[in-house]
Amino acid sequence: MKQVKIGFDDVQLANTVVKPAPYTLIRSYLTNEQQQALIEEAKQYPLARPAVTVYGKRHLIPRSQAWFADKDCDYLYSGLLIKALPWPQYAAKLRQKLQRDFSFVSNGVLVNLYQDGTESMGWHSDDEKEIAAGSDIASLTLGASRDFFIRHKVTKEKVVLTLNSGDLLIMHWPMQSNFEHSVPKRLRVKQPRLNYTFRQLIVGFHQAK
Ligand SMILES: O=C(O)CCC(=O)C(=O)O
Numbered sequence: 001m002k003q004v005k006i007g008f009d010d011v012q013l014a015n016t017v018v019k020p021a022p023y024t025l026i027r028s029y030l031t032n033e034q035q036q037a038l039i040e041e042a043k044q045y046p047l048a049r050p051a052v053t054v055y056g057k058r059h060l061i062p063r064s065q066a067w068f069a070d071k072d073c074d075y076l077y078s079g080l081l082i083k084a085l086p087w088p089q090y091a092a093k094l095r096q097k098l099q100r101d102f103s104f105v106s107n108g109v110l111v112n113l114y115q116d117g118t119e120s121m122g123w124h125s126d127d128e129k130e131i132a133a134g135s136d137i138a139s140l141t142l143g144a145s146r147d148f149f150i151r152h153k154v155t156k157e158k159v160v161l162t163l164n165s166g167d168l169l170i171m172h173w174p175m176q177s178n179f180e181h182s183v184p185k186r187l188r189v190k191q192p193r194l195n196y197t198f199r200q201l202i203v204g205f206h207q208a209k
């Protein structure tokens with residue numbers, strides 16, 4: 001399998017060495033058939049566009065999403081508790097494949113649908129409290145190609161990746177502590193893009209309270 005690792009060159013900032021963003025990009029991780037099976041399955045997903053509160057203001061997110069996860073793996077996302085829905089067949093197969101290929105363990109996947117280039121995701125880190133310490137996040141893209149930005153929280157140094165259908169981006173721990181990422185609007189993009197981010201949550205984090 002072709003495996004490409006790209007990132008920042010070390011950046012000297014005063015007396016601190018800023019390490020490059022720790023990620024692995026695997027182009028064409030899924031075959032066309034595997035991609036097609038997921039795209040078909042996703043037509044049945046109960047994708048929703050929730051209203052979230054950001055800096056005290058409520059607005060609809062500029063994309064739609066669904067959260068599939070194991071029991072007791074609800075997810076608090078921008079102030080909204082998303083209940084875990086049961087795993088669909090092909091999403092579950094992809095989770096197994098990630099475990100086989102990379103020993104990548106996850107217990108939930110957030111699916112995002114960007115209908116076209118007017119839909120987007122702002123700068124953020126996947127650093128919610130319920131994410132298991134030391135865990136990686138695996139992100140699979142289907143459909144339209146979209147730019148994916150990564151920037152250092154302090155230096156603001158930026159890397160731009162173009163993620164194509166079938167590509168897998170593994171964001172390694174501790175990338176979420178030092179870097180943010182985003183999917184900017186791209187008005188020339190007219191086709192939908194699906195993205196699956198597999199995560200490992202602390203089981204029972206919200207149930208315990
Ligand atoms: O759509 C993407 O590539 C990114 C999704 C993402 O960052 C997230 O779900 O947290």
Ligand SMILES: [Fe+2]
Nearest residue numbers: 124125126181
């Ligand atoms: Fe994210």
